[in-house]
Amino acid sequence: MKNKIEIETLHLFPVLDKMLINLLNDLTDEEWEAQTVAKLWKVKDVAAHLLDGNLRTLSASRDGYFGTKAENINSFQDLTAYLNHLNMTWTNATKRLSPKVLTFLLEITGQQYSAHLNSLEPFENAVFPVAWAGQESSANWFHIAREYTEKFLHQQQIRDALGKPGLMIKELYDPFLDTFMYAFPHTFREVSAAQGTVVSLIVTTEIGGQWNIVKGEQEWTLNKETNVKANAIVKIAPDIAWKLFSKSLRPAQVLKETELIGDQQLGQQVLQIVAVMA
Template identity: 45%
Template sequence: MKKPEQIDVIALIPELDKLLFKLLEGLSADDWNKQTIAPKWKVKDVAVHLLDGNLRTLSMLRDKYYGEKPDNINSYEDLLDFLNRLNADWVKATKRLSPEVIIDLLKSSGKEYGDFLTTLDPDDKAEFSVAWAGENESKNWFHIAREYTEKWHHQQQIRYAVGDDNELLKDEWYLPYLDTSVRALPYHYRDVEGKAKDLVKFTFSGVTEKSWFLYYENGWQLLTSIDAEPKSEVRIRDEYAWKIFTKGMTREEAIKLSEIRGNKELGEKIFDMIAVMA
């Protein structure tokens, strides 16, 4: 029985950014206006959202400047409403920016962003918790891993829209994304009734197979390996998993395109799990 280890993606984030710059520099004018899997956003909108992520992180966490502060945040839904409004305001304001300006700003802010992350002690308390994993307090390493998943899935949204979505499904990029996202499983399953030693196996298949487990012992806990027979196994292909976790696919579509072996009720719960603030 083995529990998940700390995730280290510090060195990967600048390299992921380089892939983004190369991608954006190769887009045509029509590509920038293509619809993404995010219903309200075109390719350009997703690109400026990534820019906003860099700039807001630097402003708030490095410079301690918070600009707009939320009022009356009493629930997860209140926080989502606030973030959605900020996102919409930014996308609207940046309509006036050219693709060339956006790329230049992504490059300069991305460098400062990456440099800042290296100054954080991985084991210190993060300024913001990873709410979608049910944490009220998180370590910096998990905050940074969450930031990686943000950069990963938004770049993948762009890639999917322009028909170039295989690069980020390579294990070197996709495994850290999955390893971070599945940390939401115990919280997501918190209301699912289990019996002692119940085991659910989640297998993600692409070039290689990757598996994680939920084991019940006074609550669900996430494991990376265990020598026991699962009560339920869910098999999801790589090209669908990221869409499931980011609201890019309906629950019904996901179930149809995946496989559940054994207890269906235990396995199906994963198909409405979200690993983003959405």
């Protein structure tokens, strides 16, 4: 990994937190119980999950406290099953908390959470690797960017459920997508192709962008060039992209709203990108 912070996100955490607290403070009782695209979670569950992220980061990364250690984690599937179990037990426990208590806890822990992230040396190894990008160890700057995607994604799930705009602007959406695209080459790790093959993903509109992967001798590499000649091009709308790559929508559900140009098999593989632990 280059000695360079490739995606700057630290300055955006307070922005997202302020927007979240303002949003939650204005919700009605009915809105707290609205269903989100995360099929098992209502708005209140998603807010509770965001609180869990704050608390777990402070406990493990800041305080070095990991609680009960995971056992029998021998594969990516084992890890996702373990994390899904942790998520479920937490959201079940927080059903006894009121929305007001949840919002208060999110506000005070969010400040400590941001302060901790700012204390991390960007090129030291993070406490947890970004497994969905295929990394066995990750620099702190990338771990922080991954944490940003969590903050963005779950707040956007709440806003999407309630029809509340706000996050889908270039300033906030671009670093979210940039980070998610580190899963792009990893998604093609077992795809055979001639050296020099190029696959492009274009997220449309002014808040989108273009990402490409190029097949080298051993692996696929990622870039953001716009003047490449691609063997396959996939065009997808921003609102579909965040849902698809977080597994809230699956490829079969978005095919009619997605444009695939060139090699169809390579294009279909792009739709398999998943940049969350699920």
